[in-house]
Amino acid sequence: MLQRCEACGAFAYPAREACPACLSAGLAFVDAPRRGALLAETTARVPSDVYFRERAPWRIGLVKMDCGPTMVAHLHADCVEGAPVLMSFQLDKSGQAVAFARPEGETPNMADDRQWREMTADPKFRRVLVTNGRSVIGQEAVAALKAAGAKTVFVGVAEPWRPFGGEQLLRGQQGIEVVTLDASDEKSATDLAADIGGKVDILVNTTEYVRPGGLLDRRGTSTARDEIDQAYLGFINLAQAFGPAMRMRGADGTNSSAAWVNILSVYALANWPAFGAYSASQAACLSLSHCLRAELRPGGVKVMNLFTGPVDTEWFQTVPPPKVAPRAVAQAIVSGLRGGLEEMYVGDVAEEIRQRLAANPKALERELDK
């Protein structure tokens, strides 16, 4: 995304309030062509800032974009002066969007670049906790993270002596450890954190508790309490148990903590009355995730929210398609971590809600009431 003048079409960077070609004030951010050429590079060996001082030497360069502007950028190690590069904005450890230049073509082990990994939360080589191994999404997430090169995947299972479907996918597998965790139980979360809290680089919160119904078709608050206990208070238990150590370990060498992932219903953004109370519990979790993001940011740990429409699981049986396959959610977790993203929308329903919310929020509210 770069600014482009609506009057004369010139691209501008750094961000500004008037077009340097024609002085127009109409500078909208648009998807810009990503190609450029590396004009010159340098390696900062004695940065003045403590963050970069610890990570020096740090390589940067000046890129002339094919679409016009020149951009100071972080450089992938395989970038060569004079050669084409592809630019993207990445979120750095402080949460700021920064320009990153990669070689135009693929190079061997491209994603393992030291400076690139500083901008992302790639699960490769990292240790991950998936909080609920009883769910299909949890099991798919474990498989996808393992396939992406995670060193160890801890899988939380409540009352692990009780058998469950898919158990054989988790037990006795190289690099997968089943651990006891009931997120809705404060003591359970604290006990597990005491055991493995210092080894969790990425936490994937797959807690799900889906029940249909809104307000008037339910009697009393017992189901709502369960929704809050499992989703909202469960989130708090996990955050309080694992968050402090993750925040402290954000710069803990190559095995640093990197990200916290939430899987949220897209109806956290706009209430779906058919699952109205559930939507509200998800909205509470979304709000809490912004709080967690702010509190983890000083440690350089990202919070990524995945928004999904109804997933193809038993609690959404009555909902017509399109539904999101649990495997698609799992793959989105991996690709979001690899890109260092803060938000992802998985599936057609989630994407549609995102667009309709941006276009006309009142219309969306009315139309969801069907």
Place this chain on the structure above:
Amino acid sequence: MRNSLRTPYDGIVMAAPVTIPYARYSIESAQWWIGRALSALVARAGIKASDIDGLCVSSFTMGTDSGIGLTQHLGLCVRWLDTIPLGGASAIAALRKAARAVQAHDADIVACVAGDTNHVDSFRLTLENFSRFNQDAVYPYGAGGANASFALIARNYMRTYGVTREDVGRIAVTQRANALRNPHALMKTPLTIEQYLAARPISDPIHLFDCVMPCAGAEAFLVMRDDTAASLGLPAARLLSTIERHNAFADDPMQLRGGWAMDVGELYAMAGVKPDDLDTVQTYDDYPVITMMQFEDLGFCNKGEGAAFVRQHDLTIDGDFPHNTSGGQLSVGQAGAAGAYLGLVEGLRQVLGEAGPTQVKGAKLGLASGFGMINYDRGLASGAVIFAGPGR
């Protein structure tokens, strides 16, 4: 012969060049340093503070103060006031404005002063808050500061024209030789080309002796008409010509030339002199490669011949091209905005015959240049001035 359409600086002079000796770190404020400079100006010129009716100030570390706050702080009552935030181009911009003010009788005696303090953390804070573009689009990229930004420019320049570190190093080494004769220079030990080449890398190809040392200090001079100077009995240097340019050559993908290249013909035409006529040259040496660029852009050689020029000339005080005779910022230190004044103030001392241990014998005609404000990817501001001592 008139070669310029601009109004000549008839009878405009500069007097009383003063330098408050620099300190690596200072617990005093910028206002303290500026106060010392004004006090020295008054003493040097034999005037009262109340005789100063114009003031022009530059500083990075005055906090929320500008020139207006200083009038009350220092007890000055002026009828002409300016604050110039142009970094390394501040001295020349200040001089240009002050000259026209006294020429038009808007003021009679203008004090041009720059001063900065350097607390233990001042430099990092200045880097972090330098400009909006810098905050958004430079500082988050490794926080290498000006060193990293100029490293990119230097690397591109050196590659384009086949310049070696040894070529660039000659500038730093000869300036150190000059500085050893200046008792106020912060650098007091000799520097050999071997030491220069062996220095530790800071941001390739910038190494330690390509960098200036941030410090505290102040510089100042007075601008007035020649009749005022005569009535005060003050030796003064005549202002012959100036140029100033901002955001030149914006279409160059990277900086290979500064704004001087756009106006250099005007500079010499207005002064009525040629580059060969100059007795001393004081360039803005935040990095020696920028000095090499100025040798080209100020007409001492063609573009791309800066390295050959440096190889063919002796840049020391007693050499055939006396350059940055005080040692320049590279060896004296960079006292913030006072760095913009260092060359001009030394140049004035040279043509007035007041330079003492660094005096170039018989220097009458001087040039000083300025360069500043690496707002994003290049230095935006440039300027130059030619001036003559008494008897020329």
